[in-house]
Amino acid sequence: MSGEVNIKRLAQELNISIATVSKALNDSYEISLKTKNRVWTLAKELNYTPNPAASNLRSNKTKTIAVIIPCVANNFFSLAIKGIEEIARQYGYHVLIYQTHEDTEMEMSFTNSLLNGRVDGILTSVSSNEYNNEYYKNLVNKIPMVFFDRVYEELDTFKVTTDDYQISFTATEHLIEQGCTKIAYLYGLEKLPAGRARFLGYCDALQAHGLLAAEDLVVHYSEDEASNLQNIKTLFQEQAPDALFSSIEEFIIPAYSACQELQLQIPKDVKILSFCNMSSAKLLNPSLTTITQPAFEIGNEAAKCLFKVLNKRGIGDDKDIVLQSTLIKRASTGG
Amino acid sequence: MSGEVNIKRLAQELNISIATVSKALNDSYEISLKTKNRVWTLAKELNYTPNPAASNLRSNKTKTIAVIIPCVANNFFSLAIKGIEEIARQYGYHVLIYQTHEDTEMEMSFTNSLLNGRVDGILTSVSSNEYNNEYYKNLVNKIPMVFFDRVYEELDTFKVTTDDYQISFTATEHLIEQGCTKIAYLYGLEKLPAGRARFLGYCDALQAHGLLAAEDLVVHYSEDEASNLQNIKTLFQEQAPDALFSSIEEFIIPAYSACQELQLQIPKDVKILSFCNMSSAKLLNPSLTTITQPAFEIGNEAAKCLFKVLNKRGIGDDKDIVLQSTLIKRASTGG
DNA sequence: CTGTTAGCGCTTTCAA
DNA sequence: TTGAAAGCGCTAACAG
DSSP, rough: GGGGGOOHHHHHTTOOHHHHHHHTTTTTTOOHHHEEEHHHHHHHHTTOOOOOOHHHHHSSSOOOEEEEEEEESSSHHHHHHHHHHHHHHHHOEEEEEEOTTHHHHHHHHHHHHHTTTHHHHHHOOOOOSSHHHHHHHHHHHTSSSSEEEEOOOOOOOOOOOOOEHHHHHHHHHHHHHOOOOOOOEOOOOSSHHHHHHHHHHHHHHHHHHTOOGGGGEEEOOOOSSHHHHHHHHHHHHHHSSSSESSSSSSHHHHHHHHHTTTTTTEEEEEEEEEEETTHHHHHOOOTEEEEEEHHHHHHHHHHHHHHHHHHTOOOOOOOOEEEEEEEEEEEOOOO | OOOGOOHHHHHHHTTSSSSHHHHTTTTTTTHHHHHHHHHHHHHHTOOOOOHHHHHHHHOOOOOOEEEEOOOSHHHHHHHHHHHHHHHHHHHTTTTEEOOOTTOOOHHHHHHHHTTTOOOOOEEOOOOOOOHHHHHHHHHTSSSOOEESSOOOOTOEEEEEEOHHHHHHHHHHHHHHHOOOOOEEEEEETTSSSHHHHHHHHHHHHHHHTOOOGEEEEEEEEOOSSHHHHHHHHHHHHOOOSSEESHHHGGGGGHHHHHHHHHHHTTTTTTTEEEEOOOTHHHOOOTTTTEOOOHHHHHHHHHHHHHHHHHOOOOSSSEEEEEEEEEEOSSTTTTT
């Protein structure tokens, strides 16, 4: 029954034309308030909602955007999605989510499947497994896109990122000020600008304080959780660092597990500092100092940016939005 | 340019009719292989992809399903989404995701916005804040729906759940066999059948072994993280339980934090057992025994079920699919 | 095996 | 201020 309510039905019941109904529903200036009110009232009464496929076809607007990300099971992306959804809802848009699971093939396959007008625009945070710059260079002209957090620097398009280099530099200095002299680095996102900027911030801070960045102190992220645990244990056994700086949240649990297995006390024997967007991190261990990215705000900004593009409102020349992360120090008095 | 490629264009270039092209693209038996090949070749050459809005409008099929869940920032739902996406991709479907953040109003608002043909079907896991049975009773006749994990029992519709009662019973017995006699319960999802079944399994197991379920030993979940931590600390101080059975993952971190603050050793002073779908739980603490739900498979089954309905293939009479959870014992020798 | 034709529900000129 | 009519791109009778 209620599925059958369309413009035609409204027009018939009100004895006016289809065109008038359509215009009234869209609040056109051409229609008298009296007619509009009649239409609106009946529409509400019959629970009318426009058929999206029909409007899409006619107007080439889908009221839908896509979000393509590596994974939703990650505090950063979960929060970013929340930020995106908030804005999307304000604009009456729907959100398609695609998870690439860090697979570049999937990333391209999803994106390609969206070029036929299924969505009005795309928000994406690229996969970390390959540097896929060429692909996107061609893409950004075909559909409105905004990149967030994981971006390619060379692309002349809209990007929302954070101050990875600066905050890593500051965080490393914080560890040095705490008296750490042998700071190990747990390295993630190596193939992406964000990952490299974090590492560079760490290296430069060490150098600025007369310390050396040694390859022996770097653990490279592995997708195999057990390997990460083992590699950190080996790091402790062979290098005995007095601090760990983790560039991604995924290293926190293996880091804590390694300390526990080796009976190292945190923060007495080793200080741990990590990029981390977990809301309950503050409960986890009072000694974990974190770099928290404004994930929700990044989603917000990225979505706002996309809607500006979609509505052809001026974006200005600032295609790059850079937000500030926060260093949350904890247990700095502990020891 | 490439956006302009439609059936008409293909037809013109090949000097055949639009209808023939359409049928060829859909691999209709009416069309000769020779013609099909000509069409397919040109389509590929010109990078043709059908306009989804047009097919939707004509066929009343959107090739899109919606997933409505409380939150993606949760290991169970993340995995379930992964399971859903896998099946959706096999069927060439797209997935819209809506997060209710446990807000019943939003849940209804999202669902209502999908009733006008934007999607072919809905997968949902209901919000825990209210028992919204009446709403769904009217809904399930309007659009194909499958409920998973968080369901309403009274609804005569498709449901994919797990053996919450049984596994909780088993898990509680496991704690009793370990020598625990004062087992506290961290109670979540109280308003939902799943949550109540878990609690009942716990109570019945206690009773079966001559132990008593006391309200003093129950901590009720609060959305405020700090409260959960405080309540568990109070529990320890006032009741000194020798085990914690957590019905939801969200209690793990406050439980561990409480133990740490009170300097309780796990599992020596207190054993902890929790429903938990975190993939890295095994790294977190060797003493954490977990009940792991087959989240990915639940997503798989729920999606398969929905596609069966959409394709009108017989579902049989088993509208209820119940999957088995797993009790993963760890550090049972520790102490 | 191929083509003609009507029309899905809506928007948008253009005419009245 | 309202209405008639064309058509978005595609599918599916039906005819040939």
